[in-house]
Amino acid sequence: MKHRRIIVTHYGGPDALQVVEEDRPEPKPGEVRVRVLAAGVSLPDLMMREGIHPETPSLPFTPGWDLVGVVDQLGKGVSGLEPGQVVAALPITGAYTEFGCLPQRELVPVPSGLDAAEAVSLVLNHITAYQMLHRSAKVRPGQHVLIHGAAGGVGSALLQLGRLAGLELYGTCSARGASAVSNLGAVPIDYEHQDFVKEIHRLTGEGADVVFDGIGGTHIWRSRKALCAGGKVVAYGLTGSLRGGRLASGRSGGRHRFRAIAIFGLYIAGGWLLPGRKRVVPYSIQWLKRLRPAWFRQDLITLFDLLQRQRIKPLVAQRFPLVEARQAQELLGRGGVTGKIVLVLNGA
Numbered sequence: 001m002k003h004r005r006i007i008v009t010h011y012g013g014p015d016a017l018q019v020v021e022e023d024r025p026e027p028k029p030g031e032v033r034v035r036v037l038a039a040g041v042s043l044p045d046l047m048m049r050e051g052i053h054p055e056t057p058s059l060p061f062t063p064g065w066d067l068v069g070v071v072d073q074l075g076k077g078v079s080g081l082e083p084g085q086v087v088a089a090l091p092i093t094g095a096y097t098e099f100g101c102l103p104q105r106e107l108v109p110v111p112s113g114l115d116a117a118e119a120v121s122l123v124l125n126h127i128t129a130y131q132m133l134h135r136s137a138k139v140r141p142g143q144h145v146l147i148h149g150a151a152g153g154v155g156s157a158l159l160q161l162g163r164l165a166g167l168e169l170y171g172t173c174s175a176r177g178a179s180a181v182s183n184l185g186a187v188p189i190d191y192e193h194q195d196f197v198k199e200i201h202r203l204t205g206e207g208a209d210v211v212f213d214g215i216g217g218t219h220i221w222r223s224r225k226a227l228c229a230g231g232k233v234v235a236y237g238l239t240g241s242l243r244g245g246r247l248a249s250g251r252s253g254g255r256h257r258f259r260a261i262a263i264f265g266l267y268i269a270g271g272w273l274l275p276g277r278k279r280v281v282p283y284s285i286q287w288l289k290r291l292r293p294a295w296f297r298q299d300l301i302t303l304f305d306l307l308q309r310q311r312i313k314p315l316v317a318q319r320f321p322l323v324e325a326r327q328a329q330e331l332l333g334r335g336g337v338t339g340k341i342v343l344v345l346n347g348a
């Protein structure tokens with residue numbers, strides 16, 4: 001039986017994405033074949049396509065960090081899962097596919113009755129937000145917290161979970177995202193027309209207790225200036241390395257897994273060396289999952305429970321069929337997207 005998946009044929013722009021049709025993969029012992037219902041589209045996918053994300057695989061590869069699907073076939077030795085059961089996973093690559101095989105230990109059961117596109121928004125974005133809030137920053141109710149890129153996928157998840165945690169929220173965004181940011185309970189700061197460092201000091205007096213910075217580079221230093229004494233920047237992304245969805249540097253065409261991360265490390269180390277009781281700490285979902293797989297499973301189950309009890313409502317910006325993965329990435333790269341873009345498959 002045939003199925004379709006997306007491959008990245010070369011490091012570069014959206015034209016690197018091609019649809020291929022081939023035989024469905026067979027699960028090896030210990031693996032489960034999953035019929036994918038929803039796959040997230042996120043900036044890390046674009047960074048891998050450009051070759052600059054630290055996790056970028058060699059070519060050709062199927063992109064896609066996060067998926068929700070149905071158990072389709074069990075490999076030898078798999079027990080405790082039933083065909084037809086809905087599961088979620090964070091494979092980091094490989095989610096843009098109709099069928100995929102994953103080790104059983106990677107799968108987390110999804111409660112019944114959830115919308116697949118909303119559920120998949122939890123698997124990368126909300127879990128990143130949840131772990132940064134509660135495991136990295138260890139936020140406390142009433143703290144002043146600044147979130148950059150607040151209308152985006154991870155940003156809007158930080159706002160929803162930050163509100164549940166009783167935080168005073170401020171969010172940088174372009175004018176296009178301002179109403180979404182205030183609807184999520186935060187004070188919007190227009191990053192294109194306002195100086196966020198001045199603005200946060202004007203709004204809070206002392207500065208922010210915590211800043212979540214997914215922009216990266218020299219921006220981390222400015223985020224540090226927005227802190228009060230004893231505050232913390234959680235640095236987790238490289239949005240600033242892209243412009244219009246392509247490399248901001250203009251260079252392209254190679255696999256440069258360590259370039260961005262080296263610059264990132266430099267700024268984090270610099271943040272520690274500067275005077276003032278202000279810390280910069282890095283966060284990486286993939287590394288925390290490798291080091292603490294039980295936390296990933298536990299936190300995702302907590303988030304599915306919050307979704308089922310309607311305590312959170314992920315913003316799904318737009319749904320695309322798998323074959324329009326290129327258009328989905330182009331839309332995300334153009335910017336101005338509120339929430340998460342999702343590929344929906346197999347009649348989900």
Ligand SMILES: NC(=O)c1ccc[n+]([C@@H]2O[C@H](COP(=O)([O-])OP(=O)(O)OC[C@H]3O[C@@H](n4cnc5c(N)ncnc54)[C@H](OP(=O)(O)O)[C@@H]3O)[C@@H](O)[C@H]2O)c1
Nearest residue numbers: 042043149152153154174214236237238239284285335336
């Ligand atoms: N460390 C981890 O474990 C981890 C996990 C997931 C994601 N990430 C990182 O998180 C970042 C966000 O990913 P995403 O998928 O949520 O992307 P996204 O949905 O595209 O959101 C990015 C947002 O940033 C805004 N933005 C762009 N430049 C900005 C600036 N200078 N100041 C403030 N906001 C700005 C954009 O607004 P406009 O489009 O309106 O300009 C957009 O709303 C990426 O760097 C990604 O690599 C890290």
